[in-house]
Amino acid sequence: MLKEKINARQLFSLIVLFELGTALVLPIGFVSHRDVWLSILLALIGGILLFLIYDQIVRQYPESTFVGSIRQIMGTYAGSLIGFLYLGFFIHNDARVLRETGELLVTSAYDMTPLFVICAFFMLTVVYVVSKGVEVLARTGEIYLLHVLILGGGGTILILFSGIVHVENLLPVMEDGAGKVLESAYRYILMFPFGEMICFAAILPSLNRTSSGRKAGILALIASGTILSAAHAIEVSVLGANIYGRSTFPLFLAVSKVNIMDFIQRMDGLVILTLIITSFFKCAINCYAAITVAADLFRVREPMKLAMPVGLVVLFNSMMTSNDWPEFALKGKEVIMGILLPVYSVAIPVGLLAVHWIRRSIGSKTL
Amino acid sequence: MIKRRKLRSQTSQQPSGNSVSPLGTDLKANLQRMNRSMGHSNDLVIREFRIGYVQEDAAIAFIDNLVDKKIIGEFVLRSTMSGTADSESNASERDIDVLDTIKNRILPLGEAAIAKEWNELFAAVLNGDTAIFVNGYAGAIIVSTHGGEHRSVEEPSSEVLIRGPKEGFTESIATNISLVRRRLKTRNLWMDGFKIGNVTQTNVGILYIKGIAGDKTVEEVKRRLASIETDGVLESGIVEEFIRDHPFSLFPTMYNTERPDSVAAGLLEGRVAILIDGTPFVLLAPTTFFMFFQSPEDHYHNFQFAIFIRTLRFVAFLISLLGPSIYVAAISFHQEMIPTSLLLSLAAQREGVPFPALIEAFLMEASFEILREAGVRMPRAIGQAVSIVGAIVLGQAAVQAGIVSSAMVIVVSLTGIASFTMPAYNMGISIRMLRFMLMISAGLFGFFGIALGGLIITAHLCSIRSFGIPFMAPFAPFIAADQKDTLLRLPRWFLNTRPRLISQENTTRMNGSKPAPPGDAAEEGSPDEN
Structure with a gap:
């Protein structure tokens, strides 16, 4: 069933692009404004643990897919039920990524273009790329990781050279105590962006060597966590904690302050480009996860035929999920990060692994 | 529809239609049949003579202008006609194997074979060989007498190098x-x-x-x-x-x-x-994709220059692919990215232009493509006139008339010139076509459109293969060893491996020898040859 294979380096690229996704641009960790960089680093540890759990689940049944593993752990019926839950979750999560990107594009540069048109064309591209299979997606990721690193490096140099970084904005560290930093790390950042890694459980079975996934994943998480932390630290130091906390898209605001010799100024375009590329991969990976889960559940021979239908569902879901940005953001904070992500990316995987271990220990005792 | 099917059945029968059968023994009949099946074409030359060796009637057949008549005269006719019945050879040998004997002992030519079948015979004769028929024997000796006119080896016109061999392939x-x-x-x-x-x-x-x-x-x-x-x-x-x-x-x-x-x-x-x-x-x-960015000359100049030129070529590739679309996107969506003073001057230029930037870009690009196509097709003598008309009409007059802005002219001409740096013409073609698609998406969605277009193109490039090898090979999948000669070109002695995916069995070029100081014998690592 899984003929297409990706290698560890490609997995690395995909994870980094995925993690940078929208998290680079959106404010994350709502409560620790100034210390958000610290919270990200703290959450990174939890993120790695979560990834190890996903990897462990996939590793138990190297021959089967994500849903296949769940079925083997929970039995066919309960497993399929959980699979259905995940299908819905992946689709909804994908829709949210799409909506976020669309909203950001509309507010930043395309105020005359309807949101639906932007989202539709974005999703069309996603569907095209995903329908070519995970191998192509991973190879494209490899190439675009280079692009993003160059863009990011260039952007950082511009920000540093234009002299708008005020490190004192980051001080004092932990003004409100360690509690807020921890709360922001484990209540919010661990869920978004690290908890969303659950969709990699659907991609890990495509690795050419299942064992290589763990190292690549951990490295990728460390890399992306560091980049995220640095980026948000720069954002705070440019904008100050107050503006950072209140703005919708802080990175945007920070980069637009770049001005070198009145010639290089307002490099928002670079941010838009980075945002489009990274959230494209986030969207595509979520979409791919949804497609493989759906193909498993409905026993579709050629999973990639589902790209179009799943893409359409995602598109309309993204339009219907909320009426406007405040509602969307509130839902994201309360419902997604409060309920959905903890359940889907922590509770169920931990439960699955626990059930697996219990069953195995019972099985080995009876033997 | 029926007609087409008929045609197809005709064409498919043509080669085998009239000549599946073996040759006969009668010389006259054979010659007649040959003449008949070639429609008595004038350039089929049949010359009858008598073979000196066996005193038999014989004939040679060849197509005029495809053969080297000197060879036929010197080595085919003279050697077969001369000589008398050989007393040493016994009768039985003569009876059985005259064709073989002629082939083996008489014809002083490198290539000779015996054809027993019409199919084979026609294929050879039409290829410039000469057939020798001997009366009484079902078969013909085919001797290789290729000749005729060919273009001589000249400098290749489509790939010009400053330094490098000046030989190019010919039509032969x-x-x-x-x-x-x-x-x-x-x-x-x-x-x-x-x-x-x-x-x-x-x-x-x-x-x-x-x-x-x-x-x-x-x-x-x-x-x-x-x-x-x-x-x-x-x-x-x-x-x-x-x-x-x-x-x-x-x-x-x-x-x-x-x-x-x-x-x-x-x-x-x-x-x-x-x-x-x-x-x-x-x-x-x-x-692979990156082969199209490489010129053989990269290996003939020093490596620093080669790296510089390859980088330049890649930048030119990006300009020729994205130039007009980035301009269109920046002018119509992202004005804030343009430095203020430049923006003011651009705005002043565009004040009189009635079209949106996309239409303007399309007009200019289309006329440039027309000019380029005209430049390829037109007779050489008119070349000057067309280039003058192109330069003045498209450049100056269009700007003065207020149809396009002069910035657009600069962008389009830069794009055009950049596209000529591509060493491979066929890659240039695809870039020219993709440029228009990207321009449309840039006109509709600005940088967002360009980014989506770029993603689609990249994904497409990653999805295609050439004879089993991923087209984007050393980059996706990333192969570190092959980076030495892809966008970079490291010094010779570092290039000790062959492209990993292409020659999977034997990837070592040399054993990493470095240039020896003068006086020392350079330890040449020879390519492995088994």
């Missing part, structure tokens, strides 16, 4: 093979021949170095060539279209070149060369 496959063989003097340079085209019967040869080229690739090339069903092959482009992967892709998945040194370099990397009679363009497969 024999010359082309000799040009390659002269560069690769190894017994491992193997060749396979095909005849493609029911009517044209074109000679197609594949060349590869055994032990370096992947066996699977060679087999695949052979399989695809053998499966071509068509009436005629006139240029390598036709073969390419039949055997290439992803025929609907805009990107060329096979490389063509006029230069023997390019082909030799390709063979050394483990590629397979496909030579087609009648065209100087030789195909190389498998091909």
